[in-house]
Amino acid sequence: MIADYDHAVRTIRSARRVVALTGAGISVESGIPDFRSPGGLWSHFDPAEYATLSCFLHDPEKAWRLYRELGRTLLGREPNPAHFALARMSKAGHLAGIVTQNVDGLHQRAGNPLVLEMHGEHGRLQCLGCDLLEPFLPAHLEDGPLPRCRACGEPLKPNVVLFEESVREMLEVARLLDGCDLLLVVGTSAEVYPAAGLPLEVLSQGGSLLEFNLAPTRLTGGGLGRVGALVEGPAGVTLPILAGRLE
Numbered sequence: 001m002i003a004d005y006d007h008a009v010r011t012i013r014s015a016r017r018v019v020a021l022t023g024a025g026i027s028v029e030s031g032i033p034d035f036r037s038p039g040g041l042w043s044h045f046d047p048a049e050y051a052t053l054s055c056f057l058h059d060p061e062k063a064w065r066l067y068r069e070l071g072r073t074l075l076g077r078e079p080n081p082a083h084f085a086l087a088r089m090s091k092a093g094h095l096a097g098i099v100t101q102n103v104d105g106l107h108q109r110a111g112n113p114l115v116l117e118m119h120g121e122h123g124r125l126q127c128l129g130c131d132l133l134e135p136f137l138p139a140h141l142e143d144g145p146l147p148r149c150r151a152c153g154e155p156l157k158p159n160v161v162l163f164e165e166s167v168r169e170m171l172e173v174a175r176l177l178d179g180c181d182l183l184l185v186v187g188t189s190a191e192v193y194p195a196a197g198l199p200l201e202v203l204s205q206g207g208s209l210l211e212f213n214l215a216p217t218r219l220t221g222g223g224l225g226r227v228g229a230l231v232e233g234p235a236g237v238t239l240p241i242l243a244g245r246l247e
């Protein structure tokens with residue numbers, strides 16, 4: 001069903017514990033195209049070829065062609081009104097935390113106090129040899145020698161989850177979702193696991209879903225449609241209205 005703002009406000013006010021799950025759609029308004037959209041990152045770099053752990057381990061020079069392109073896509077991007085609206089809702093006590101599939105760090109930049117990044121973070125480089133982390137600098141985006149660990153000399157990779165690597169923070173995600181009776185699903189169709197399991201977990205606890213997307217997904221449009229409601233439109237428009245109504 002399509003939800004109006006009165007319905008959304010009532011649902012949030014009557015929930016005991018509200019958590020948000022966000023995906024690529026929330027960052028599109030910050031100028032970061034969904035990697036899977038036409039013209040997005042995956043149309044230039046086949047993820048099965050470039051975005052795997054095997055590619056990094058066997059041919060880091062090749063993997064870095066993707067990492068540089070990803071870095072240029074994310075460089076200089078700023079949080080948009082949707083990120084700030086979630087931060088307002090957190091600070092007003094309406095939101096317990098955010099689980100995100102994004103690696104752009106924009107929720108934190110907008111001042112959201114609790115953000116769990118299932119797919120890691122692009123802001124730092126990671127050494128798989130000795131676990132050292134160091135900042136990802138604009139200089140790393142320039143073609144040249146591979147960035148290497150200053151402690152052990154191994155090639156560095158962005159501190160993001162590659163295909164064939166485990167997702168992060170699942171224990172913390174489970175803790176955050178414990179007792180959650182309302183999941184806000186923002187800018188994602190939540191079709192890719194493990195994110196796809198989160199709405200199901202909240203539903204299995206007797207909770208409900210409130211979706212903020214441009215169009216219905218399987219969460220509200222079919223399949224799970226009886227249990228979710230959609231606030232239709234760009235999250236950068238809908239979430240600030242909602243945050244304002246909640247104050």
Ligand code: ZN
Binds near residue numbers: 129151
């Ligand atoms: Zn190292």
